[in-house]
Amino acid sequence: MRNIKRVVLKLSGEALAKDKGFGFDDATIDNICNNIKKTKEMGLEIAIVVGGGNFWRGRSGRNVERATSDTIGMLGTVMNGLRVQDALEKMNLETRLMTAINMQEVAEPYIRRRAARHLEKGRVVIFAAGTGLPYFSTDTTASLRALEIGADVILLGKKGTDGIYDKDPNKYDDAKKYDRLTYSEILQKRLQIMDSTATSLCMDNNMPILVFGIDDPSNLVKIVEGKEIGTIVKESF
Secondary structure (H helix, E strand, O other): OOOOEEEEEEEEEHHHHHHHHHOHHHHHHHHHHHHHHHHHOOOOOOEEEEOOOOOOOHHHOOOOOHHHHHHHHHHHHHHHHHHHHHHHHHHOOOOEEEEOOOOOOOOOOOOOHHHHHHOOHHHHHHOOOOOOOOEEEHHHHHHHHHHHHOOOEEEEEEEEOEEOOOOOOOOOOOOOOEEEEHHHHHHOOOOOOHHHHHHHHHHHHOOOOOEEOOOOOOOHHHHHOOOOOOOOEOOOO
């Protein structure tokens, strides 16, 4: 994509763990953050929404009440946000971690105008703790925050795939990759790339989504350079 200035980068918790599946993989985090730095030096304003799946998934807490389980997951995203913040600041990038759950000793509370001002001043803003409410995914958080701060596109970094396919490419050799899709096609085909709430929010407000493979973090730089990678999702083409 060309002519993008402000983006929301959605990072899953699993992307920070690489093949471990749990916790942090330091080399992977450094590689991702190094490429974030490169895109920042290219003039991009970057906000990051982090997931928490490398620690806890709310819907997976079978023996825990759903609202409580989701809250545990939100706290997992805060741990991820702190880890990414630390890596970025060691690379001399000024950052701000903002949380939807008030924890002033750890991070700033999320305030829309303050987040936008941080971006204008050249800081990388990390959004953690989801929306602060149970039953909403971090995909929905990414859609909501992108709209609130006036982002040009959501960069949806996926682990294990380089775009959107009609079926799991890791299981089926004949899986077909889509270069372009509309929001309606994602919902109609039931392509599980984002949950339906997040997809509908983007559709209703015409927020573009670019789905790409985060296993190769240099894809971030390629996107800013205007190279066509991944799958772009828009209202119309």
